[in-house]
Amino acid sequence: AQKITQTQPGMFVQEKEAVTLDCTYDTSDPSYGLFWYKQPSSGEMIFLIYQGSYDQQNATEGRYSLNFQKARKSANLVISASQLGDSAMYFCAMREGYNFNKFYFGSGTKLNVKP
Amino acid sequence: GAGVSQSPSNKVTEKGKDVELRCDPISGHTALYWYRQRLGQGLEFLIYFQGNSAPDKSGLPSDRFSAERTGESVSTLTIQRTQQEDSAVYLCASSPKAKSGAYEQYFGPGTRLTVT
Numbered sequence: 673a674q675k676i677t678q679t680q681p682g683m684f685v686q687e688k689e690a691v692t693l694d695c696t697y698d699t700s701d702p703s704y705g706l707f708w709y710k711q712p713s714s715g716e717m718i719f720l721i722y723q724g725s726y727d728q729q730n731a732t733e734g735r736y737s738l739n740f741q742k743a744r745k746s747a748n749l750v751i752s753a754s755q756l757g758d759s760a761m762y763f764c765a766m767r768e769g770y771n772f773n774k775f776y777f778g779s780g781t782k783l784n785v786k787p
Numbered sequence: 788g789a790g791v792s793q794s795p796s797n798k799v800t801e802k803g804k805d806v807e808l809r810c811d812p813i814s815g816h817t818a819l820y821w822y823r824q825r826l827g828q829g830l831e832f833l834i835y836f837q838g839n840s841a842p843d844k845s846g847l848p849s850d851r852f853s854a855e856r857t858g859e860s861v862s863t864l865t866i867q868r869t870q871q872e873d874s875a876v877y878l879c880a881s882s883p884k885a886k887s888g889a890y891e892q893y894f895g896p897g898t899r900l901t902v903t
Contacts, residue, residue: 676829707891715876717830717894763829775820775892777830 673698675776676764682782685754692739693749693781695764705767706747708738711780712760720762723747754785789813791895793879799901800869808864808898812881819856820880820892821864823848830878836862869902876900 677696685691697706708720723731723738731738739748751758761780768774792811800806812819817838822830832846836856847853851869856862866873876899880892 709894714896715899716896717878717880717892719891719893722891765830775832777822779829 674778675699675768676766676778678764678778678781680781681779682784684784684786685751687756687785687787688753690750690752691754691783693751693762693764693783695747695749695778697745697747697764697766697776699745699766699768701769703769706738706740707765707767708736708747708749709763709765709777710758710760711763717763721749751783756785756787759783759785791879791881791893793877793895793898795898796896797899797901799903802871802902803868805865805867806869806900808866808877808879808900810862810864810879810881810895812859812862812879813883813893815859816881816883816893817859818882818892819859819862820882821854821862822878822880824876824878824897826875833864833877866900869900871902874900874902 675698679694704725706723710718710720721731721733721736721738723740730740735752737750739750761782763780764778766776791813794809798806819836821833823833824830834854835843851867854864876897878897879895882892
C-alpha cells in the first residue's frame with residue numbers, strides 16, 4: 673500500500689483565492705510527522721510546513737495551513753490568497769516513527785495559479 | 788547562510804560509464820539523504836547518513852549504486868556502469884538535530900543525470 677497518496681495530479685486556482693491540496697497517509701505507528709514541500713520549476717525542494725502526530729492544533733505558517741484529520745489520516749495543505757509565485761509542484765511527505773531514514777513522499781500535485 | 792549545494796548541476800554520460808555526484812550539506816547538519824526523482828514522479832529514497840553511524844542503504848536500487856560520507860561533511864553518490872534507467876534528478880538533503888521533532892530536510896538544487 674502507498675504510504676502517501678496525493679490524488680490530484682494537477683490543480684488550477686484563481687489568483688487571490690484559497691486552494692486545498694489533498695494528502696492521505698498510511699501508517700500504524702502512533703508517532704509520525706507530516707511535511708509539505710514546494711518544488712518550483714527550478715527544481716529545488718522548499719520546506720513549507722510540518723505537523724506532528726501528537727500536535728493538538730493544526731500547523732500554520734503564514735499563508736499555509738495544514739488541515740490535519742488524524743482519524744481520516746489526511747493532511748491537506750491549504751494555501752490562502754494564492755499568488756502567481758505559488759505555481760509549482762507540491763509534495764506531501766511522512767516521517768514514520770522516529771526512524772529518520774523513513775521519509776515517504778507522495779507523487780505530487782501540480783498547482784497552477786491563474787491571473 | 789549557505790544552503791545545500793550539489794555538483795554538477797547537469798551531467799550527461801554514456802551508458803556504461805561511471806558517474807560521481809557530490810553533495811555539500813549545511814554546516815552542522817548531522818543527517819544527509821539522497822533521493823532519486825524520475826521525470827514527473829515523486830522522490831525515491833536511496834540512502835541516509837546520520838553522523839558517524841552506519842548508513843541506511845536500504846533504498847539503493849542495485850549494487851551499482853554506492854555512497855560515502857566523511858563525518859558530517861561532503862557526501863558522494865557513485866553510480867557505476869550507468870544505464871538509461873538511471874536518468875533522473877538526484878536530490879540531496881540535510882537535516883539538523885531536532886529542536887521540535889520536525890526534522891525538516893533542506894534540499895539541494897539536484898543533479899540532473901542523463902544517460903545516453
